[in-house]
């Protein structure tokens with residue numbers, strides 16, 4: 242059979258928006274169904290155990306095979322190996338401490354990640370993934386993101402742009418708010434300026450797009466927070482470009498790093514190669530994107546920052562490899578979160 246791709250593309254152009262929408266949903270379904278979860282499982286297992294088997298509880302290397310467990314791979318039920326630690330007697334599998342543990346339907350995970358990359362809301366994602374509620378998907382989302390956010394970034398090279406931005410502290414979704422009355426969604430802070438109602442988010446980015454983006458704490462950025470957050474990624478070889486906030490200046494001076502500072506009045510935007518326009522643009526894209534959630538609970542803010550970072554990095558290369566990669570990366574890093582630890586957690590920073 243010969244397929245005239247040009248003809249297909251031409252007919253797609255003629256579809257109305259609703260039809261295009263249906264086509265996209267069809268493609269997500271068709272493409273993720275054909276991707277191989279078996280390969281993903283194998284790669285997780287191989288990379289996780291590249292130094293041999295180790296007990297996830299006591300680190301002992303005295304491991305024996307211990308029966309099998311049933312799971313579904315590529316739509317087929319299969320038996321996978323279970324292991325037992327001779328030292329402490331616990332049993333475990335390749336997926337213990339990963340987001341896939343107890344998740345028997347890997348295909349659903351792939352579809353869900355595709356939905357996350359598409360930016361679909363949870364209810365819509367639930368309909369596409371099938372056999373799962375949007376509440377479960379909320380939990381999947383945060384389990385995956387709390388694994389991904391532990392990934393170490395590379396050290397910064399050369400010029401590093403830094404700028405802090407502030408988000409209103411929010412306990413959205415918390416049943417009891419003891420300290421003060423609930424603010425309306427997306428409401429304004431009562432106090433003017435940067436106060437303890439504001440959560441500081443630092444974005445630091447070098448010209449290779451190595452990006453740090455996390456909360457530093459409540460209120461104005463301090464040099465100690467800066468040091469704790471990214472001190473180990475910086476050296477005297479770096480040149481800092483920041484806004485005019487004095488903590489940046491103090492920090493750079495103490496570390497012996499050159500620094501270029503730019504006032505927010507926008508009168509001087511660049512000094513040759515030096516400017517903070519990349520981080521400023523990153524901030525505006527981030528703020529625009531996060532609006533869709535009608536305010537996020539501060540305790541989840543780092544997860545959303547990670548999500549946005551992933552979206553930024555896969556923006557131009559969304560394909561099956563990326564999805565597999567996300568599942569593998571998300572599962573090589575142990576996730577200790579459970580539904581309850583996520584739900585009951587508090588913002589600490």
Ligand SMILES: [Zn+2]
Pocket residue numbers: 296297298299300301326327328329330331
């Ligand atoms: Zn053990």
